[in-house]
Structures are given as C-alpha cells and as structure tokens.
Amino acid sequence: MVAVAFTLTIGMLNFLNFTIPALFMVAAMITWAATAAGLHWLVGASIGMFVSIIASLIIERFTYRYMKAKYGDATEHALPLVSSLGFLIIFEHVVIMIWGTDPMSFDSPFAHAQFKIGGIIFGIPQLISLGLSILLVFGLSLLLKRTRLGRALRSIAEKPDTATLMGVDVGRIVPVVFMMTGFLCALAGILFTINYKNVSPYIGDHVATNAIAGMVIGGLGNIWGAIAGGLIIGMVEVLSIHFWGADIIKVPVWGLMLLILVFRPAGLFGHTQIGKGKF
Amino acid sequence: MTMLLNIEEIDVRYGRNHAVKDVSLNIADGEIVTVLGANGAGKSSLLKAIQGTVKSTNGSIIFKGENINRWSAPKRVQSGLVMVPEGRQIFISMTVEENLLMGAYSRKNVDVTNEIETIFERFPNLKERRNMSAAVLSGGEQQMLAISRALLARPTVIMLDEPSLGLSPILVKQLFELIKEINSEGLSILLVEQNTHMALQYADRGYVLELGNIVASGTPADLLADEKLAKAYLGGD
Ligand SMILES: Nc1ncnc2c1ncn2[C@@H]1O[C@H](COP(=O)(O)OP(=O)(O)O)[C@@H](O)[C@H]1O
Numbered sequence: 075m076v077a078v079a080f081t082l083t084i085g086m087l088n089f090l091n092f093t094i095p096a097l098f099m100v101a102a103m104i105t106w107a108a109t110a111a112g113l114h115w116l117v118g119a120s121i122g123m124f125v126s127i128i129a130s131l132i133i134e135r136f137t138y139r140y141m142k143a144k145y146g147d148a149t150e151h152a153l154p155l156v157s158s159l160g161f162l163i164i165f166e167h168v169v170i171m172i173w174g175t176d177p178m179s180f181d182s183p184f185a186h187a188q189f190k191i192g193g194i195i196f197g198i199p200q201l202i203s204l205g206l207s208i209l210l211v212f213g214l215s216l217l218l219k220r221t222r223l224g225r226a227l228r229s230i231a232e233k234p235d236t237a238t239l240m241g242v243d244v245g246r247i248v249p250v251v252f253m254m255t256g257f258l259c260a261l262a263g264i265l266f267t268i269n270y271k272n273v274s275p276y277i278g279d280h281v282a283t284n285a286i287a288g289m290v291i292g293g294l295g296n297i298w299g300a301i302a303g304g305l306i307i308g309m310v311e312v313l314s315i316h317f318w319g320a321d322i323i324k325v326p327v328w329g330l331m332l333l334i335l336v337f338r339p340a341g342l343f344g345h346t347q348i349g350k351g352k353f
Numbered sequence: 354m355t356m357l358l359n360i361e362e363i364d365v366r367y368g369r370n371h372a373v374k375d376v377s378l379n380i381a382d383g384e385i386v387t388v389l390g391a392n393g394a395g396k397s398s399l400l401k402a403i404q405g406t407v408k409s410t411n412g413s414i415i416f417k418g419e420n421i422n423r424w425s426a427p428k429r430v431q432s433g434l435v436m437v438p439e440g441r442q443i444f445i446s447m448t449v450e451e452n453l454l455m456g457a458y459s460r461k462n463v464d465v466t467n468e469i470e471t472i473f474e475r476f477p478n479l480k481e482r483r484n485m486s487a488a489v490l491s492g493g494e495q496q497m498l499a500i501s502r503a504l505l506a507r508p509t510v511i512m513l514d515e516p517s518l519g520l521s522p523i524l525v526k527q528l529f530e531l532i533k534e535i536n537s538e539g540l541s542i543l544l545v546e547q548n549t550h551m552a553l554q555y556a557d558r559g560y561v562l563e564l565g566n567i568v569a570s571g572t573p574a575d576l577l578a579d580e581k582l583a584k585a586y587l588g589g590d
C-alpha cells in the first residue's frame with residue numbers, strides 16, 4: 075500500500091515523495107499513542123488518519139506547490155525531493171522528541187486471531203490487510219478508469235499542460251493526490267500497527283525501502299504494477315523468512331529488484347521510463 | 354464591427370527572451386484569422402498567452418467584451434476559448450473515447466454521449482478505434498481526434514497551433530476542409546500555420562509574425578501582393 079502511495083505521487087507528479095514513510099510512521103505512532111492512552115483503537119486510528127491527511131496537505135503546500143510557484147515546473151527540480159526528505163527527518167525527530175526511540179508494543183485487538191496453512195502462519199489481521207489493500211486498489215483503479223476525476227488525474231499524469239487545456243485545474247487536483255497519499259499511508263501505518271503489534275519512529279524507513287523496491291519491480295508510475303510489486307515483495311519476504319530465516323530477508327528482495335532493473339528497466343508492468351518521456 | 358476576441362499590445366517574456374512584443378490582433382465573430390511566421394517567431398507563445406498557459410506581461414485580452422487577463426486557463430476554456438496545441442498532444446495513455454471525454458471536462462456533468470456519437474459518425478476511423486489506446490492512431494487521425502476533443506468543450510473560438518504539421522498533402526487538404534466546415538457551423542478560428550499557402554487560401558485575414566513582432570496584416574490578397582513579404586515569409590511562390 076505504501077508502494078501505491080509512492081506510485082501515485084511519482085506517477086502523477088513525477089515527484090519521489092519522501093514524506094510518505096513519515097506519514098506512515100506518524101499514523102502508526104498516533105494510533106499506538108491514542109490507544110495506549112486508553113482510547114478505543116478505532117478512535118486512535120481515526121486520529122492517525124486525520125493527522126496524516128492534514129499533514130500531507132501541509133506538505134503539498136510547502137514542497138510541491140511552493141517550489142512550483144517559485145521555480146516554475148517543480149518536477150524539473152530535485153528541490154521538492156530534498157524538501158520532502160527534510161520533512162521526513164523533521165517528522166521522525168518530532169516523534170522521537172515526544173515518544174522517544176524505543177519500539178512500543180501495541181495490544182492488537184486481534185492478537186490471537188490466526189491460522190496455519192502448510193506450516194505458514196497467517197494472522198487474521200494480515201488477511202484483512204491484504205483483502206483491504208486489494209479492495210482499495212480495485213476501488214482506486216475503478217476511480218481512475220471510470221470517473222471524471224480519475225480521467226483528470228490520468229491526464230495530469232501524462233500531460234499536465236494539455237490537461238490544463240481541457241480545463242483541468244491542476245492546482246486544485248494536486249492536493250487531491252496528496253490527500254489520497256495521506257490516506258493510503260495512514261491506512262498502511264494503522265494496518266502495520268495492528269499486524270506487527272509494535273511501532274517505533276523508524277518503521278517508516280523499513281517500509282520505504284520495501285515500498286520503493288515494490289514500486290521499481292512493478293514499474294514506476296503504474297499503480298497496478300505497484301500492487302503486484304508490493305505483493306511480490308510480500309511473498310518473497312514471507313517465503314524467504316520461512317525457508318531461510320528472518321536475517322537475510324533484504325537479500326532476496328533487493329536481489330530481485332536488481333535483477334529486474336537489469337533485465338526490465340521499466341519494471342515488470344512499466345511502460346514508461348523514469349522521468350523522461352512521461353511529460 | 355464588434356470583435357469577439359481583442360488582443361491589445363501583449364508581451365510574453367521567458368526571462369530575458371522577449372518572445373512576443375507588443376502584439377495586437379483581433380477576431381470578429383465567424384472569422385478565420387491566420388498567424389504566419391517562421392519557427393521561433395513567437396506564434397505558439399502568442400496562442401499560449403491568449404489561452405492563459407503562459408503569462409502576458411502587458412496589455413489586455415478582451416473576450417466577448419470581458420477583460421480576461423486575470424483568468425486562469427481552465428476558466429478561459431470554460432468561457433469558450435479553446436486551443437489545440439502544437440503536436441496534437443492527445444493522451445496516449447487513454448482510449449480514443451476517453452480523449453473525447455477529456456475534451457468535455459470543462460462542461461461538468463453534461464452528458465456528451467450523443468455529441469461523441471456525432472463525432473464518430475463524422476470520423477468512422479475514430480469510431481473503429483474508440484476503445485483502443487489513442488496511441489494507435491495515425492498522424493492524421495490524431496489531428497482529427499485533437500480537433501474533435503477541442504470541439505467537445507463547445508468553444509466559440511478555437512485556436513489551432515500548426516495543425517498541418519507532419520501531414521501528407523491529401524490530409525492537409527482534408528484538414529483545411531474540416532476547418533472551413535467547423536467555421537461554417539459558427540466557430541471563429543485562430544489558425545497558426547507555417548503552411549502559408551493553404552492558410553491564406555482559407556483565411557479571411559492574416560497576420561505575419563517575425564521575431565515576436567507583427568510585421569504585416571491584412572487580407573490574403575494584401576499579404577500575397579506585398580512582394581517583399583511574399584519573398585521573405587510566404588515562401589515566395
Ligand atoms: N518555455 C519557454 N522557455 C523559454 N523560451 C521559450 C519557451 N517557449 C518558447 N521560447 C522561446 O520563445 C521564442 C518563440 O517561441 P515559440 O512561441 O515557440 O515560436 P513558434 O511557435 O513561432 O515557433 C523562441 O525564441 C523560443 O526559443
């Protein structure tokens with residue numbers, strides 16, 4: 075799901091948004107903190123979601139839009155990338171200041187819901203996450219394919235200048251992408267919290283590397299590819315933990331990514347090259 | 354004569370590059386007006402300034418009696434000022450039909466099914482490929498799609514930026530016939546061209562742009578009669 079969020083901003087805006095893992099982490103931490111403070115976990119999750127979406131909009135204001143107004147086409151510059159990296163670091167440190175660096179444990183409402191198939195343990199929450207992701211992606215692809223907003227988003231992704239000529243107000247639609255980003259990150263963060271029962275200010279980094287790998291494997295800027303990439307990464311992780319143990323799970327994941335970069339630079343399902351030719 | 358579109362002394366600058374200098378131009382209701390000029394003369398910049406996708410620094414743009422200088426490009430589209438950009442710029446990640454739907458984007462919540470069917474009747478080639486990626490279209494078909502897409506915005510003025518570029522002579526002829534046809538249906542047309550021959554054959558009036566300046570204007574006969582112009586800008590033949 076984080077891969078989808080990455081893909082959304084990179085595909086739509088040609089902007090590798092490094093605040094995504096930060097949003098993910100913030101939503102997870104808030105869900106944990108609110109629940110630890112005695113609120114119902116759903117309330118905690120809602121607050122996390124809300125904060126993440128608002129934060130994403132603020133980020134849009136200060137990275138993408140600000141740079142765009144100042145330097146013309148923001149996508150031409152590394153600046154938004156750097157400034158979003160700045161946001162990532164700021165968020166991490168704010169969270170560290172508030173809650174410290176220790177991993178916190180989260181009492182999952184579904185802690186004991188699990189079953190086994192062929193020796194591999196599946197938690198109910200994991201299955202729910204998977205189901206939810208698939209549902210969400212299905213909804214998202216329907217939105218992109220069938221609705222006026224979806225077409226507007228795709229037109230901006232392909233040719234922002236021409237989209238403007240169709241009467242699409244790019245400045246008003248870009249925040250929508252950031253809101254969706256915030257929503258996806260938060261949802262992912264919340265599901266992560268419930269699944270792993272354990273959060274720390276650094277979870278964003280771990281997830282970001284996987285998400286980027288998933289995105290590259292699936293093909294940059296292609297949300298269906300990102301889902302598939304994310305699922306492939308997930309499978310590779312689960313299977314390699316099962317067969318080789320947890321210590322080396324980065325090796326098969328990144329090995330796969332490198333292999334794909336060598337043989338299919340555009341990704342398994344990609345059709346465009348990075349940056350070039352897309353706009 | 355009341356003018357539908359009145360451009361008064363506008364300038365376009367890209368940093369220190371002064372691309373459009375003090376240009377004035379007007380279009381009456383129902384006219385075909387052409388802007389001619391060599392590569393880099395500032396033709397596209399002029400159209401973009403009228404559309405509002407680049408800023409004009411001076412002067413005013415009056416459309417249907419209103420000063421639209423401060424309007425955003427999407428607002429100008431909504432009010433009936435629509436451009437077909439250079440190189441057609443169809444959305445290749447979309448189907449032919451989705452491209453047409455994008456054309457009607459500015460008309461919120463209007464059912465354009467019938468209008469799209471009318472367009473498909475006019476261009477059977479597009480109909481055949483309605484659910485295919487627009488990338489499979491030939492250059493001529495892409496131009497038809499780009500113009501149809503613009504028509505779906507229900508423009509009063511349609512601005513065409515070098516529509517004949519890259520088309521074979523037969524297709525160029527068809528294209529100009531189409532332009533005349535939509536003009537006779539009531540649309541006013543601002544046509545930027547390098548194919549001066551054809552443009553002057555179909556236009557009511559023309560302007561010649563050189564390095565950002567208007568160096569001549571008048572009826573096609575006037576422009577063709579000016580020997581110096583004919584030699585320098587109009588291909589001389
Ligand atoms: N986006 C831009 N940035 C800087 N200079 C530009 C830009 N677009 C056009 N120009 C310059 O403005 C001048 C006019 O270009 P243009 O309007 O495209 O001319 P034409 O359409 O007549 O070929 C040229 O010198 C061109 O290099």
Ligand SMILES: [Mg+2]
Nearest residue numbers: 396397398439
């Ligand atoms: Mg041009």
